Amino acid sequence: MLPKVDVAIKKSKKQIIVEEAARLFREKGFVGTTMRDLASEVGMEAASLYNHIRSKDEILIEICLSLANTYSAKMDEVYPSDYTPIGKIKKLIALHIQINSMSSPLATVMNDEWRHLPEPTKTKFLDMRKRYEYQFTDIIQQGIEKGEIKQLDPRITLYTLLSSVRWLQHWYHANRELDVKDIKDNIMEMFLSGLTDNQYEWKN
Amino acid sequence: MLPKVDVAIKKSKKQIIVEEAARLFREKGFVGTTMRDLASEVGMEAASLYNHIRSKDEILIEICLSLANTYSAKMDEVYPSDYTPIGKIKKLIALHIQINSMSSPLATVMNDEWRHLPEPTKTKFLDMRKRYEYQFTDIIQQGIEKGEIKQLDPRITLYTLLSSVRWLQHWYHANRELDVKDIKDNIMEMFLSGLTDNQYEWKN
DNA sequence: CCTACCGATCGGTAGG
DNA sequence: CCTACCGATCGGTAGG
Numbered sequence: 185m186l187p188k189v190d191v192a193i194k195k196s197k198k199q200i201i202v203e204e205a206a207r208l209f210r211e212k213g214f215v216g217t218t219m220r221d222l223a224s225e226v227g228m229e230a231a232s233l234y235n236h237i238r239s240k241d242e243i244l245i246e247i248c249l250s251l252a253n254t255y256s257a258k259m260d261e262v263y264p265s266d267y268t269p270i271g272k273i274k275k276l277i278a279l280h281i282q283i284n285s286m287s288s289p290l291a292t293v294m295n296d297e298w299r300h301l302p303e304p305t306k307t308k309f310l311d312m313r314k315r316y317e318y319q320f321t322d323i324i325q326q327g328i329e330k331g332e333i334k335q336l337d338p339r340i341t342l343y344t345l346l347s348s349v350r351w352l353q354h355w356y357h358a359n360r361e362l363d364v365k366d367i368k369d370n371i372m373e374m375f376l377s378g379l380t381d382n383q384y385e386w387k388n
Numbered sequence: 389m390l391p392k393v394d395v396a397i398k399k400s401k402k403q404i405i406v407e408e409a410a411r412l413f414r415e416k417g418f419v420g421t422t423m424r425d426l427a428s429e430v431g432m433e434a435a436s437l438y439n440h441i442r443s444k445d446e447i448l449i450e451i452c453l454s455l456a457n458t459y460s461a462k463m464d465e466v467y468p469s470d471y472t473p474i475g476k477i478k479k480l481i482a483l484h485i486q487i488n489s490m491s492s493p494l495a496t497v498m499n500d501e502w503r504h505l506p507e508p509t510k511t512k513f514l515d516m517r518k519r520y521e522y523q524f525t526d527i528i529q530q531g532i533e534k535g536e537i538k539q540l541d542p543r544i545t546l547y548t549l550l551s552s553v554r555w556l557q558h559w560y561h562a563n564r565e566l567d568v569k570d571i572k573d574n575i576m577e578m579f580l581s582g583l584t585d586n587q588y589e590w591k592n
Numbered sequence: 593c594c595t596a597c598c599g600a601t602c603g604g605t606a607g608g
Numbered sequence: 609c610c611t612a613c614c615g616a617t618c619g620g621t622a623g624g
Contacts, residue, residue, distance in 0.1 A: 215419040216504065219619060231620080232593045240619065270584065296500065300420065333583050337566065340574040341583070343559060348552035355547060362541065370544040378582030379537050379545070380474065423603060435604080436609045444603065594624085601618070608610085 198236045201226055205243045206289035214244055214297040241302045244293070248301060251294045252312045254283070263319045269327030274372065276320065277345060281368050284352035292353045317342060345375065402440045405430055409447045410493035418448055418501040445506045448497070452505060455498045456516045458487070467523045473531030478576065480524065481549060485572050488556035496557045521546060549579065 204225050208217040219240060223230040237243055262275050284291045298309055321342050327333035333341075349371065408429050412421040423444060427434040441447055466479050488495045502513055525546050531537035537545075553575065 211503075213417060213419055213504070215417055218617080220617090229594060231595080231622095234620070235593070273583075299415075300417070334577070336578065336583070337570065337574050340566070340571055341578065343555040344552045344575055344578060347555040348548045350554070351547040351551040362544070366541065367544055370541050371548055373538070374540065374545065374548060374582075375578065376582050376584050378578075378580050379477075379540070380580050422601080424601090433610060435606095435611080438604070439609065596622090598621075599618105602616080603614105605614075606612090 201233060201236055202243055202246055203289075206247055206293050209244070209247075209297055210289040210292040214240075214293070214300045244297060244301060245305050247290055248294045248298050248309055249305070251283070251290050252309055255279070255316055256312055259316055259319050263323065268332060269323050269330060270332050270376070272323050273327070273345070276323075277349065277372070277375070278368060280346065280349045281352060281371065282364065284349055285364050285367065295350060295353065320346075348375075405437060405440055406447055406450055407493075410451055410497050413448070413451075413501055414493040414496040418444075418497070418504045448501060448505060449509050451494055452498045452502050452513055453509070455487070455494050456513055459483070459520055460516055463520055463523050467527065472536060473527050473534060474536050474580070476527050477531070477549070480527075481553065481576070481579070482572060484550065484553045485556060485575065486568065488553055489568050489571065499554060499557065524550075552579075 201222065205217070205222050208221055208225065211217075212221070219230045219233055223233050226233075258276065258279050262272050265272065267275065298306070301309055321338045324333060324336075324338040324341050328335060328338065352367065405426065409421070409426050412425055412429065415421075416425070423434045423437055427437050430437075462480065462483050466476050469476065471479065502510070505513055525542045528537060528540075528542040528545050532539060532542065556571065
């Protein structure tokens, strides 16, 4: 019984360290954050951190891979499902919006600091991302073939979609007036039927 | 005459250093790039760099402010112009697409590394950005009031628009098959009239 | 979890 | 533009 409790306490401390690290990495970047910064934030000496984590790199690995797994798991659920392509895209974008606006610093760290991952983790991470993007592109392609989506370049469409919700990670935490549902509704409306009313002639 | 030539040569070398620095900052981040990295890339010793630049910070300041000025100048031209709100938005988005897809590492550095600017430049930079965003939001608001743009939240719309073209900075240089015009056409189409054909019922 | 400390490396300067 | 070098600070270890 006692060892179990010990393990539980240790795990919890590690979680605190990783979460605080994510906050600092978002604020100052991975390279710009020192182990002494992190230590003072969690209330210990820098050397003591190493009783809970193996290295600074390990923290980044943990953050990036756990979030990458969340995305991959959702994709593996949605991709082979019975939703229409548009339905699948809506499910996936909803996940991106939710993660970027709620799961706080983790999303920023994965998005902005993955390039500092040590090998071979960096390659693994990029492979996961490549697979995710491939599946997403395929969904868009299917939507085009079914006539649900216009004749657009699937890759341009994919990257524009994924990119467009990233601002939430820098913004939401300072502005709580708008809730996630409003944001989601606005963004979905923009993407699915556009900025303009249909009768408006915008082409030059 | 001779001093003039001297000045010209010096300026040119400084430009080379700044451009190479931008490339390295994009690849490894501002903090992760050392003056020794930069020196070896431009073919001199680290100490020699300081004959051309005052500090590492100065390089970042130069990159961020020059690009911020480009955006502000365009805004000050477009904002009071006679275009309709949608016309103004198209002009501005076209600039963002062009800068993100062509002016290479500069855009990435401004977007991703501005938080490492020293004060008071950081405050100045953020003030410029705030003003830019305010003007852009106002254009969207006017579009809504004129009935050109749907009833969307202007800030959500703004951030989604600006965010959505950022992927170009990481992507375009490795993939030259698509030219800027195609990309622009696809993105404008997505934003202005949406992903779906109008007859398609996408709401749940 | 701390004290004490390490080798390496950082941005930058002195002096030529 | 280089050699020589600086004080500071980095991630991490030893040993308790």
